Amino acid sequence: MAVSSSGIVAGLTAAALATVGYLAYQASATVPAGLGRPQAGASPKAGASKAPRPKKDPAALPSGSGQGARVVYSLGGDRVWLVGTDEVVTRTFEVDPSAVDPAPGSYSVTSRSNAITGSDGIPVEHVVRFTSVDGVVIGFSAAVPGSTATPDPKVRTGGIRESRVNGDAMWTFATIGRRVVVVR
Numbered sequence: 001m002a003v004s005s006s007g008i009v010a011g012l013t014a015a016a017l018a019t020v021g022y023l024a025y026q027a028s029a030t031v032p033a034g035l036g037r038p039q040a041g042a043s044p045k046a047g048a049s050k051a052p053r054p055k056k057d058p059a060a061l062p063s064g065s066g067q068g069a070r071v072v073y074s075l076g077g078d079r080v081w082l083v084g085t086d087e088v089v090t091r092t093f094e095v096d097p098s099a100v101d102p103a104p105g106s107y108s109v110t111s112r113s114n115a116i117t118g119s120d121g122i123p124v125e126h127v128v129r130f131t132s133v134d135g136v137v138i139g140f141s142a143a144v145p146g147s148t149a150t151p152d153p154k155v156r157t158g159g160i161r162e163s164r165v166n167g168d169a170m171w172t173f174a175t176i177g178r179r180v181v182v183v184r
Contacts, residue, residue, distance in 0.1 A: 059092050060107040062183050066106065070179040071140075071170070073160070075101050080140070080162070082173045091169050094181040099154075100136045107131045107180045112171070115144070125164070126171035130180040133158065140174070151178025 061081050065072045072081040075097070082091045113127040119136075122143055129139035138158035145164070162170060174180070 061089050061092075065183055066179065066181045068179065070181050071109075071174050072181045072183065073102075074183050075104065076184050077169050080160075080166075080170070082169060090173070091182075093162060093166040095140070095166075095167075098138060098158045098160050099156050100133050100138065100158050102133055102138045102182050104148075104182050106183050107182065109174050109176050109180060110180045112174075112176065114150070118157060118159050120157045120159065124159065124161075126167040128170055128174045140167070140170050 058077065059079065060073060061083065062072065062077075065083075067087065068083075069085045070083050071096075072083060074080075075184075078097050079092060081089050084090050107130040109128055109130050111129045113129075115123070115125045116127055118123050118124045118127075118141065124141035125144050127139055127141040129137055132137045136156055136158045138160070140160045140162055142162050142164045
């Protein structure tokens with residue numbers, strides 16, 4: 001009995017789908033627990049309106065922002081700190097907040113894109129994503145030259161915008177799995 005070309009194609013397609021399914025299962029089984037989700041106990045104390053910082057230096061790293069290499073993002077201060085493993089702040093800078101804020105807590109960088117068009121239609125680069133809120137992906141990005149740098153507050157986006165120079169620093173520092181701590 002001769003096998004038709006459509007039978008061969010169907011067999012190869014079935015084998016490819018089975019392989020992809022198996023690899024997807026293997027990938028999901030090896031993802032660290034809680035990757036990209038807030039971790040219990042990492043939130044600041046209830047009732048705190050902002051992360052405590054010395055009044056003399058608003059750029060000082062907020063106390064209670066964790067330990068180890070991490071990105072710290074202050075919702076109230078619209079500021080980011082890149083903190084090395086030695087607890088030394090390697091860079092701090094102001095950002096333009098997104099229209100949708102993540103909850104305070106500890107997250108991990110889940111994905112990155114070198115250059116895309118943001119959900120608000122603005123071309124951005126060095127996108128570092130770490131969570132989502134009600135279907136809106138939250139992450140840091142820098143607007144490319146010639147586009148509007150500040151997100152439109154009327155558009156429901158999760159893009160936390162930074163300058164291109166700071167976006168380059170974030171891109172180098174915040175690799176997949178890097179911890180991101182959000183404080184008030």
